[in-house]
Amino acid sequence: MIAKSVAYVWVSLALFILVLYLVLRVCVMQSFVELERQNTTRNIARVLDLISEREATIDSKASDWSAWDDAYQFVQDGNPRFVQSNFALSAFTGMDLNLIAYLNNSEEIVYARWHEPGSDSMTPLPENIRAAIIDAGRLTTHPTTQSSVRGILMVKQGPMLVASRPVVTSNEQGPVRGSLIFGQLLGPREIREISRVTRVPIVVKRLDEGPLPAGFREARREMSESGKTVVQATSRRVVAGYATVDDIYGRPALIVRVNLPRSVYDRGLALTDYALSAVVAVSIVFGVIVSALLARTVRAERECDQKTIDFYRRTVAAATNGRLIITDRAEIEKMCHAPVARWHAHEATDMRSIRETVIAVASSAGIDHDRAVTFATCAGEALTNAIKHAGGGTASLYQRTEGILFMVSDQGPGIATLMLPDVALRRGYSTVGTLGMGYKVMVSLADRVYLATSSQGTTVAVEMRLEPEDLPVPNVGYIGAPCC
Template sequence: MTLRIKTLGIVTVTLVALILVLIISNRQIVLGSFSDLEDEDIRRNVQRVEEALAAELNEIDISATDYALDDISPVTLVGLLNDQAFAETLDGKNKFADLIAGLNLNTFLVADADGRVLWGRGYDEDTQDLSPVPRGLLPHLTPDNPLLRHPNSETTLTGMVFIPEGPLLVASEHILSTLGEGAILGTVIMGRFLDDAEIQELSELTRLSLVIHRLDGSDIPEDFQDALSTVNDSEPVAVRTLEDDLVAGYTVLPDIQGEPVLMLRVDVPRAIMDKGRLSMLYLLISLVAVGVVMVALIIFLLDKLVLSRLSRLSGEVSGIQSASDLASRVSVTGRDELSNTSGAINFMLDGLEQAH
């Protein structure tokens, strides 16, 4: 094997090993950084959905507050207290059906200061008319329930009530004797189901793919169970990779009493990680290109500065040996180790020539 081939092999192997080390180390650094960015992004997206859900609750609360502060509320409450037939007149008024439909509500209740429900109705979207209050809500309408108890005129209550018909977003607001002040006469409760249509609306609002699953059954999907085991107060969001191109963030949605009843999953395409992989591909191509150029440059310089001169020197020495011409001399160029070697050979030839 010639020195040129050995040199080429050594340089190539060294650079390939160096490139591999750089690729492996940079892969950990680059993809690790993009993975952290992906985690931060999915956590922000989960937070966006939670904020959108909070905005829905706030919207219901504003509607309840507006009704509680309206002049008609005390009048309605007094009418319900003093005349049982007054409830029938409310049922017969289209304005309440229109009010509930216009506010996108599924239930509307009025209670007195002792927590007794005086009038309550649901809304049937199919018939577009009033319907009975959801049966699953009735156990929550006891006088000692926080929904119907307001310690003072400053307290309001919003949150989610979990009933068999589905999770219900509710707002409870007190009704005062006069506009915005005075004694507490009662309570108005408004609710909206967090159903498929509402989830789809949240999905369109946040431009995210959402999945919400109940936590009270035995058919909880495996990925939800895995995420549920890791979600806690210090880590409220669990991030899991579903597929190579899909990542999900999970968080628990509590009810109005703080108990976990639902789990939210936000699915996000892995655009950030795709960019990380693309960056790694560009880095790999760049390193290979630089490596090829470096090998070519090193071989060119070695050949020009060392190997070609060494080959020429070897040829000149072989020529002198073949001709047995001690008067011949090898050429000396430059001022380096090879030129010193050429000078030493000529000095040796001088000695041999004089000896003969």
């Protein structure tokens, strides 16, 4: 009983811890995963903002050089002194540009030079870049004096941040005479600078060159479905955020990845682990205390029950002049050896043949006929109780040196300890509300009645000696219960 109760306590605690673990890992950690996603999204947004800021800076510089009376005149007459005065190498390095180009309204190049990253010279504009500028169309079309075009132009040399402004007078008056285009490659040096400012590692891949690495391909496929920034945990320690950058035509041109340590996720794991450890520790202490209290309570109840049973055993034995003995099943079985007969009785109709056998065996053992019939009556009462209260039982008949013994065992609910005196001694008492005379009849007519009962069932043994014992017939009545 105590083992089962303790097992229930520990199983309940284990289930509680399991449910808590699932709640922490599924619900609470999901919140940290969402925080991690938001943090990664903010960081990749910072990277995109810096790229946009670089475009804005180039656009601002182009605005200064395009709204200029000297440039306005130069686009019209191609004055070489304007070039000599303004387009030294320092113009490119000072503004951190790779491309400066003036075009007239006929899309003819008035001036264009290219500065290769890391070189100390300027070269004519590469043909592929010239073609990209002309083919783009958007960079040479300015419907108003305030017009502005900026973005990314994809060329062989790399993704280039470009800004185009209309060439107008210093006070921004028209008509527009052409276009000024500034360009800056978004190369490794620029990526490192953005990474330094944002303090996150950055990888940029072109979408128009070859197959992407696996992580980029998966992110690109997911972005094509959701159209949003994608966050993926690439390992237990690293989370990556992906986003695309459009070119001047509004088409995805680049895919940017930022790699971040999973510090938010790790804090969530640490928090849930601490919480779970604390709950486990408290649960263990609680389980130990409850188990000890249960053991103490059950032990006290057993001691009380044992004292009660001992008291009833002595009291019942004294009240019945030793005819009714309350014991346990093992003690009753010690008195029995090989049975003369055995029955499995479940119906009252089974009793006729059993009664006849009991009378026959008792008579053959030397018991006179009247006493044999009396013994059969006691056996019938014992068997009737088993059928009535337990749905039947096993009956056995034993022949002993000093007499015969009839034993009935069932698997019913048993007789509660506090009911034993009433069942055994009180006239007309029954545990099921029926006319209860069975035990009183047995105690009055048999030489000995042995009773063992528990929640696992009841065993009753009725004994008839070969020679009648000179014992007074008990005066059965009522006896109260003791207090523990």
